[in-house]
Amino acid sequence: xxxxxxxxxxxxxxxxxxxxxxxxxxxxxxxxxxxxxxxxxxxxxxxxxxxxxxxxxxxxxxxxxxxxxxxxxxxxxxxxxxxxxxxxxxxxxxxxxxxxxxxxxxxxxxxxxxxxxxxxxxxxxx
Numbered sequence: 001x002x003x004x005x006x007x008x009x010x011x012x013x014x015x016x017x018x019x020x021x022x023x024x025x026x027x028x029x030x031x032x033x034x035x036x037x038x039x040x041x042x043x044x045x046x047x048x049x050x051x052x053x054x055x056x057x058x059x060x061x062x063x064x065x066x067x068x069x070x071x072x073x074x075x076x077x078x079x080x081x082x083x084x085x086x087x088x089x090x091x092x093x094x095x096x097x098x099x100x101x102x103x104x105x106x107x108x109x110x111x112x113x114x115x116x117x118x119x120x121x122x123x124x125x126x
Contacts, residue, residue, distance in 0.1 A: 002062040002075070008083045009062065012055030015090070019048045040097045047093030054086040057113070061120065074123040081116035085109045 023044060026032045033041040061082050065075050089109035095102040 002065040006062040009058035016051030043097035047090040078120040085112035
């Protein structure tokens, strides 16, 4: 079961590296995407870094599950919710960069992360 989170983690790292390429190519242009402090540029940077942050959470989840040898029944939903968050957070960031109304979708990755972490603690570790 934890293999899917391990795969999601490495895909997230690759996506983070790839999404950083255009940001890195034009960072020296102070007016690119409206300047360093512009909404678009901040949300694109947040989406880029969220790939890495959520990849590391998926790595930590996979390592925890493997180390504690938790049963599949206890980790099914946390596993899926960590993956939902890993897809949803950068997606919402990138969407919101170009359509501000999409910022209202941030509840999806946030609740996914809270649910995954809470379930892991309650079902698997306490």
